[in-house]
Amino acid sequence: MGGEQCHISIIRDVTEQRRIEREAQEQRQEMTHLTRVAVLGQLSGALAHELNQPLTAILSNAQAAQRFLARESVDLDEVREILGDIVNEDKRAGEVIRRLRALLKRGETQFHPVTVNEVVSEALELARGDLVARNVTVNTRLAPTLPTVRGDRVQLQQVLLNLIVNASEAMNEIKLEDRRLTIATELDGGGEIRISVADGGPGIPAERLETLFQPFFTTKEHGLGLGLPISRSIVTAHGGRLWAESKADGGATFCVTLPNGEQLS
Amino acid sequence: MNAAVPTVFIVDDDQGVLVALSRLLRASGYETRTYASPQALFEHHEPETPGCLVLDVALPGLSGLELQRALARSGCDRPIVFITGGGDVPTTVQAMKAGAVDFLTKPFADEELLAAVRVAIERDHQSRAARAGLRSIAERLAMLTQREREVLEAVIAGRRNKQIAADLGTVEKTIKVHRARVMKKMGAESVAELVRLAAHGGVGTAEF
Numbered sequence: 001m002g003g004e005q006c007h008i009s010i011i012r013d014v015t016e017q018r019r020i021e022r023e024a025q026e027q028r029q030e031m032t033h034l035t036r037v038a039v040l041g042q043l044s045g046a047l048a049h050e051l052n053q054p055l056t057a058i059l060s061n062a063q064a065a066q067r068f069l070a071r072e073s074v075d076l077d078e079v080r081e082i083l084g085d086i087v088n089e090d091k092r093a094g095e096v097i098r099r100l101r102a103l104l105k106r107g108e109t110q111f112h113p114v115t116v117n118e119v120v121s122e123a124l125e126l127a128r129g130d131l132v133a134r135n136v137t138v139n140t141r142l143a144p145t146l147p148t149v150r151g152d153r154v155q156l157q158q159v160l161l162n163l164i165v166n167a168s169e170a171m172n173e174i175k176l177e178d179r180r181l182t183i184a185t186e187l188d189g190g191g192e193i194r195i196s197v198a199d200g201g202p203g204i205p206a207e208r209l210e211t212l213f214q215p216f217f218t219t220k221e222h223g224l225g226l227g228l229p230i231s232r233s234i235v236t237a238h239g240g241r242l243w244a245e246s247k248a249d250g251g252a253t254f255c256v257t258l259p260n261g262e263q264l265s
Numbered sequence: 266m267n268a269a270v271p272t273v274f275i276v277d278d279d280q281g282v283l284v285a286l287s288r289l290l291r292a293s294g295y296e297t298r299t300y301a302s303p304q305a306l307f308e309h310h311e312p313e314t315p316g317c318l319v320l321d322v323a324l325p326g327l328s329g330l331e332l333q334r335a336l337a338r339s340g341c342d343r344p345i346v347f348i349t350g351g352g353d354v355p356t357t358v359q360a361m362k363a364g365a366v367d368f369l370t371k372p373f374a375d376e377e378l379l380a381a382v383r384v385a386i387e388r389d390h391q392s393r394a395a396r397a398g399l400r401s402i403a404e405r406l407a408m409l410t411q412r413e414r415e416v417l418e419a420v421i422a423g424r425r426n427k428q429i430a431a432d433l434g435t436v437e438k439t440i441k442v443h444r445a446r447v448m449k450k451m452g453a454e455s456v457a458e459l460v461r462l463a464a465h466g467g468v469g470t471a472e473f
Contacts, residue, residue, distance in 0.1 A: 049323070049350035053279045056348075056372040060285035063375040067292035082288060089281050129350070132278075133323050 035158075035230045047100065049129040054093040061086050099126060102154055113148040113261055114156060116185050116193050123160035124183070127168070135176045136168050141184040149193055150261035151238045159231040159242070163197040163254045166227065170201030170252060191260055192240070198253040203246040212244055271386045272296040272316035276306050276332070277348070278324050282371075286319060286378070293379055303332040312341050315393055317366070317385030319378070322349040322356055330356065333363050342392055344385035348373070402466040408450050416443040417451075418468060421460045 065082045171179040180200045188194040235242040240258040273295045277283045287297040300306040322329040347368045357368045367381035419429040430437045453459035
């Protein structure tokens, strides 16, 4: 252009684009929240059980204490012990509520260092009543020393809870003694943290291993078909991967890998 | 341990609930034994100790209903009060059909549990008394000689002494002696009572 310097400026209004991006992000969070509520709905019977246990213990302890106190010679040590147990059972009920509230809270994704084994234990604790009711035996093989990951604790808990509930439902049709759920955590060859949830159910046909993760694909009578797609989007947002494997001898395994949070930054 | 105090056997996998129920029942004057699993109860089971079972339905491993069936198969009819975390109607129906005394939904008030336990213990008491009665009849029947047994069967079949004597090829006087011994050994005051005892003991028929 004749050797003259020239500037070309392109001005584009991206307000609309940003708005669309923001809406998409909000919608994603809303969907995440909704599936979390749906998973909790599935678990509500089991959660009622988790609250019923401490409530039963508190009531029976208190009424036992009233009866002991009505006696002529009161064993104060016994009453003291009862009151101590009432306090502990009440804390236990409060803890169930606290965990529920954390799961139900809608909020921005927050990334913090998270201990994977703790997330596994908390998810198992939430699903415990459901697992017992379905007669599922749980084996855990948690690596004793694992680096933390960077992530949103509640969202990761939701992924685990979803995989545990799925695995437990996959074993509805098999013999009680074969209903085994194995959860393992390890540091894999690539230096990533791997969580695997394996069931003893009928397994998954090879052609379905990927379709499972498509929205609205479900084999359940009352399923929304969103649990796995949302779980995968959560894991992907954490820089990890979620996929399914079917074993030759039956049973399905869902694997999650997450980057080592101590090597980043 | 006081043999006159009935024992409540409690099975619940929740340690807090187990201890609390045990306290409540002890505070109400019962002996208690606690078990964290159906297997533990099955292994340290005391069928001879009078009392009832308080059993959680949702237990790991063997479920409450399975334990109910296993106990019934092993000949133990100890009455069961079921307790449950949720109102699961099909399970309730199944348990009640299989002879459960009551089905309580947690959390329950002391009076609900104590009322059910009272009924269960009364039921256990009656079935033990009935069994003891049967055992005593069986023991008495076992004391009869072959000939006395034949006379007993003829008497409850409604035969007269003379007819029995003819049937057995002896004289009426001998039959009278046998008959008196049968009444004495069986502890019966009348023929009617003898017939009743024999019927309970499985001799002859109960038609009368």
